[in-house]
Amino acid sequence: MKKTVFLGALTATSLIAGAAAAATLDDVKARGKLNCGVTTGLAGFSAPDANGRWEGFDVAVCRAVAAAVLGDPEAVEFVSTTGKTRFTALASGEIDLLARNTTWTFSRDTDLKFDFVGVNYYDGQGFIVPKALGVTSAKDLDGATVCIQTGSTTELNLADFFRKNGMSYEPVPIETNAEAIQQYTAGACDTYTTDASGLASTRATFETPSDHVILPEIISKEPLGPLVRHGDNDWGDIARWTLNALIAAEELGVTSANVAEMSASAGTSPEVNRLLGTEGDLGAMIGLDADWAAKAIAANGNYGEIFEKTIGENTPIGLARGLNAQWTNGGLLYSPPFR
């Protein structure tokens, strides 16, 4: 009997939660702020600067969504989450959007009841080696000692990769990234393997980064993207198409420098016109102003600009576009048409 009451209360709570979650857009508008979940700090992706202002690649997604919905890229309440608290924070409604280099996987999308709205960074597991080793390909690593974080999927990926290529390796098990850097720089292992973006930001912290190279082979798929709660498709659409708008803007040549000019009046390109709201009524279809995309782009620039500013080759992180180039340049970024 007691148990039934308890379960009933739980059901009622989740029903209320569901009802409340069904109108995230209204909640955000009423609040005047977007609650956006980010990491507690990951170089280049999200970290507060000396003045306490959040900066980074994932942060830019939050700001773009806030600009599209509320018209102000600063109207974001950043909620920092750890790897352990991120999903509960989203599921419980504490945050409206999670932009925290989270890998899109089957079980997270289905079993955990989230909706990934796209991919903002295609990551994958890579290798870093000292230049002095003279290795140019991961296929040359036969017999190498490899620093590897135990208990992670990277460990399994590594075993698969070496078995597939008929090579042997000697693992040096380590616990944390900091320990790995220590072991690697001390020469305890020939190579260190983890996500390529992590390798890049790690390399940036070395005294002489140019003495180390990240090998071109990527041995696993880690598509990182923002996600929202399952069940509020209207809100999911807004997040998805804001991300798509940033990607499409790069493809169509809309930048933070020219977006004001281009959205002032209809130009010659119909797709740009539809994107920026000077033609058609795409904004109304998702419950936003006509110039929602223009505001999102004006917040931080288009996808390419954000990439260059936060993690691109001219930053200390120094990531190449690689898979994250537009499809027209041989990458995987491909926004569905704005029509």
Add this chain to the structure above:
Amino acid sequence: MSDSHAQSVAFVRDTVIPESPPPALETGVVKWMRSNLFSGWFNTLLTLAAIWFVFMVLSVVVPWFANGVWEASDIRQCREIMAGSGGGCFAVIADRWQQLLFGFKYPSEEYWRPTLAFVLLFIAIAPLLFSKMFPRWMLVLTALYPFVAYYLIWGGTILAPLVALLGFVAGYFAYARVVRRSFAGAAAAGVVVAVVVWTLGGYVSAAAPGFMAFEPVASREMGGFMLNLILGVVCVSLSLPLGILLALGRQSNLPVVKGICVVFIEFIRGVPLITLLFVANVVLAYFLPPGTNFDLIVRVIIMITMFASAYIAEVIRGGLAALPKGQYEGAESLGLDYAQSMRLIILPQALKISIPGIVNVAVGLFKDTTLVSIISMFDLVGMIRGPILASTDWNGVYWELLGLAALLFFVVCYGISQYSQWLERQLQTDHR
């Protein structure tokens, strides 16, 4: 023949030999070194090994400080300036010290408020810690401090802490009026009056949110060492009385009281603190209705306080158990009731015995406040591990930052420890 042997011996000294200094090997530094450092081949070996060890440490640490760089905009510039001299990159501390102390979201023009609260803390606890040196009326300052500190750190209207204070005062007077007739009735009356005052006052302070208000700062904007100090001070001062009650409750003859206390203590002691913190952060968010914003710091304070009070209760129970039965019986034979015998006879002795244990828990608790970094609160360690090491400017500076954290914690914990030793000497009445 005379008694003297002058004719049988060649020389007899008839003056005292002047005092001469002791042999060089048996005096001063040499003697001290011979007896303390080189008093055998084994000790000599150990001494040489120790000297070598100290030299090795100093040869790294001294240049690290001497060649340290204090002015640079990021780690790359730091390394350029150092040019391999082995110095430390202390510029990160110069650049981010405000974030390390106050967190990165506390408004910078308001830093004086928590600083003032910190200074006032010493004035508030002095009469409590050094009760013999300060007049008793100064305890009023101690009682006022929590409200002042809340007003300073969180800001907002002064009415809110004022109403809270009024509630306590009114509750106390109600209690004092009724307590002669019945203790339980008095406690109930006190609670009722306090709640009435708080409810009425709540309307008043809600109606005038701008009255003598500082800029309000939300709990999630607290951070840095300030957060560690807030959690440490609040939780220690709350868990001590709670722990005493639990310890007494566990010895109670009333089965319900005893049962509750035993279950509480054993449950809390059987669960890791980090689990309780996750419950505070994550699980409560599922059970509370959506939209309720139960302050995260309050949740964490409740959990840490519960955790510490269970440990303190067991420490105090040890003190109670150490008292001979005669003390209890003596108190009863004097005709004292339970409250009087506890207050006048038992607890003063039991608490004195428990001081080292209580201080041990307090020091451990203060250091445990860094665990909140795991539930993404930015305390000192959270600031270092998260935002500062993750910024592209300072990614890779470990020793300097964690060294500073260690220094700050050492100062506080060593201070607590020294105070407790002083207090033990003050309270020493036996003949050891």
